[in-house]
Amino acid sequence: MILYIAEKPSLGRAIADALPRPHKKGEGCIYVGNGDCVSWCVGHLLEQSQPQAYDPAYKQWRMEHLPIIPSQWQLQAKASAKKQLAVLGKLIKQAQQLVHAGDPDREGQLLVDQVLHHFKVSGSKLASIQRCLISDLNTPAVAKALQQLRPNSEFKPLSTSALARSRADWLYGINMTRAYTLQGRKVGYEGVLSVGRVQTPLLGLVVQRDRDIENFIAKPFYQVIAHIETPQGDSFKAKWQPSLACQPYQDEEGRVLSKQLAEHVVASINGQPALVCSSRNSRKKQAAPLPYNLSALQIDAAKRYGLSAQQVLDSCQSLYERHKLLTYPRSDNRYLPAQHLQQGPAVLAAIAHNSEALQSAVSEADPSLKSKAWNDSKVQAHHAIIPTEKRAQLSALNSTERKLYELVARQYIAQFYPPHEYSDSEIQLQIAGGHFIAKAKQSLVAGWKALFASDNNKQKKSEAALNSSLPAVKKGEQLLCSHGQCLEKQTTPPKPFDDASLLAAMTGIARYVQDPELKKVLKDSDGLGTEATRAGIIELLFKREFLLRQGKSIRASAAGKALINSLPTTATLADMTARWEMQLNAISLKEQNYQSFMQPLEQTLNALISQSQSASLSSLRGVKSPGKSFKKKTANRHNNHKKTRNLANKRAG
Structure with missing residues (x-):
């Protein structure tokens, strides 16, 4: 048998x-x-x-x-x-x-x-x-x-990686949670101070963002725009590029803070000749975005529809298990096996049958095209999330499921559209000893972007480019700066995290890593947590009331802030967790072994516990822990989830 x-x-x-x-x-x-x-x-x-x-x-x-x-x-x-x-x-x-x-x-x-x-x-x-x-x-x-079928022994490194993750999480979570909860009791905090190698750095990101917003002080900065005219009567705008000598008058992002300096540049370029240092106008192609993995889908769905990571995961799981309209949803991969290209016509036909809204898009697709998504070397245990060949009535889906199906389907259809083609122009000028650059992009062939027309319109409105196009000029040609213009702008505070940006932070954690050496070696895939766990970790922080929602914004609660302020810096930064994820990935690829990952952690625990005993948790004094109302809400939420799962299982059965 x-x-x-x-x-x-x-x-x-x-x-x-x-x-x-x-x-x-x-x-x-x-x-x-x-x-x-x-x-x-x-x-x-x-x-x-x-x-x-x-x-x-x-x-x-x-x-x-x-x-x-x-x-x-x-x-x-x-x-x-x-x-x-x-x-x-x-x-x-x-x-x-x-x-x-x-x-x-x-x-x-x-x-x-x-x-x-x-x-x-x-x-x-x-x-x-x-x-x-x-x-x-x-x-x-x-x-x-x-x-x-393949030998199960081929996947032993994957299993070892998961085992190392499980045991390391147990060691770190059990010991750190007990240590800081015991310290919290000394100042009257009665709740459990849950500490985890993913949840705590994630909370730390939100606390730091809230801190940056709270401490933000707006300041004016200045841009100088040169209005250029050609002998043929064409006109365009060029932006001043401050030299190294201007650095004392700039902030860390290169913005000029001195109005006097900007106005001096404006005065010096009025009516002056503008020498063309270089000019290029190249035709470029942009390939279609890859099909979704779970995080990319969660981020997109949060931006478009305001859906939480957990809502997306639950609905995709239903589309996979119950409706069989999507492939495996917990994928971290955005590529497809080459042999799957043969199924392209059948999948496209199923999409056209299932979604009236996408029929026109399917009719313009060319199944003979092969995008960069079809790449065996990029596919391991699982591939990107795509629609299946199943034909069904979308009326059987709820609103969220329907939106997600069509989102995934549109991304898949894009693989059978030609590249977007556009002209990319740039003119570099010298005016009164200053360096100025004019840039412009102009769409030539819509290609796959025709599928995302509404998105393109929103992007155009937000970009507000200086030039829609640039005239043809040659190096060495002399133009005229009719006048200069000083634009005064205000720095703006960072935006609070929302579902999309918090997920983006988890997947692109290298941006938040402090260690420059670690930042260098981190790959795009080395994120905070995994595709399968990110939604649950975010929900866990809400459940423990360390995070709160204010409209679409996600903010840290008083308890969340106090916990982060009480912990050692290493526990609140993404560096350690990013290093773990990188090492766990290396284990799954046979590039590292189990012992070399676990032994340093075990050796570090004594130091971490010793450090916790001298930690001051005074900021938790007077902070209320989640009480009976929290426990009741959690129980009700659990029962509701259980009823939903039971109903889904009955339908699936």
Whole structure:
């Protein structure tokens, strides 16, 4: 018997649908027509044991117990999962061949591997385990995935990476949370001061942004614009580029703060000849934006529709599991396997059938075009989020699901449109010894941008460029500066974080890293948290009332600010977490091993706990911790989520 172990029941049913009939439902499994069996986990069936499992004394939170570092790690069955775990144990024992069908990411790899390890699968049975990567729950796609099994051993580094992440989070979170909660009690704060290697730096970003806004003082700055005329009667504008000698009169962003200096430049260029130092006008092409990964989709949906990261994730999960209209949503990848290009016409036809609003866009698409998204070298366990070939009535979707489906679909259609072509012009001038530059961009061929016409109009309004186009001039030609103009502007405070910008900060964390060496080596993919965890981390900070919403803005609460002010700087910055994510990614790529990641952390914990004992938490004095109303709200929210999940499972079943 071959036993297929899926991550969750919906995936298990999808696998069974692609296997021979007749099917027979068993306890927590489905037997298929050829004698094989499909079973499933229900997410993580096993979890890290609590400290008291290692020593009953740890049930009491006491500073002398810290740091708690298990010598032999233990997992325990989740209370709600014991029945299904027993089912899997029996089936694993009976099976001659095992197929791992967890979700195609590091957590999906780990959760099934942990079950296999829990039941001590070893020897030839362990060596022969196959891995099935499924990102589309429609039967033809699942059937195809079942024909492309790979040795599970290939994915051991992915599982090791997830295991290291899990244990490191436990060590850091358990010890730091206990240490600072105990310190908080000394000043009368009764709540739990939760500290985590992702949630705390994220909170730190918001606290720092709020601090920057609060301390901001507006100041005027000045730009000098030269109005240029050609002998042929054409005119354009050029912007002054201050020289090195002007640096004492500029701020850190290069803005001129001296009105007297700006006015002096204006006076010196009025009516003066303008010598053309260089002139170029090149035709450029801009490729279509890549299909979405989860973070890119969450950011775009937040900008367009004001959706939170969790709303996007939940709706995409429904579009994947229940409606089978999207591929696997927790992807961190924006590329597609080359062989998937063959499915392009079928996917486009499904989009046109499903969405009346996109029919015209599909009709203009050219399936023979191949964008840069089709790149096998960029695809690992999973690929970008795209529509499936399934045809359905979008009337069955709720408003959020419909918006997200069409957002993903439009991004996919763009892969079959030609590049956007535009002219990029620049003229460099010398006027009265000063350096001036004029720039202009002009759209020539809309290409894929025709799909995003409304976005382009908004962008044009916000850009307010000095020139829409530039005349043809030659190097050495002499033009005339008819007059200069001094523009007075005001610096503006940084904007509070909202859902889109906070997610963007998490994915592009290198911008907020202090360590210049770390900043250099960070890749675009080395973000704060992972695609699968970011939404949950943000929601957790709201749940603990460390973050608050003010309209669309996200601000830190008094408790959130006080916690960040009480912690050592290293715990509040993104540097440590960014370094962790980079190392975890390196483990998954076989570029680093487990021990080289874990040992330094274990060695650091003693210093961190010692530092916590001398920390002053006086800023928490008088700050109220979440009380009964918070617990009641949390319980109601949990019950509502549970009802929603149960309803979705019934419909999916």
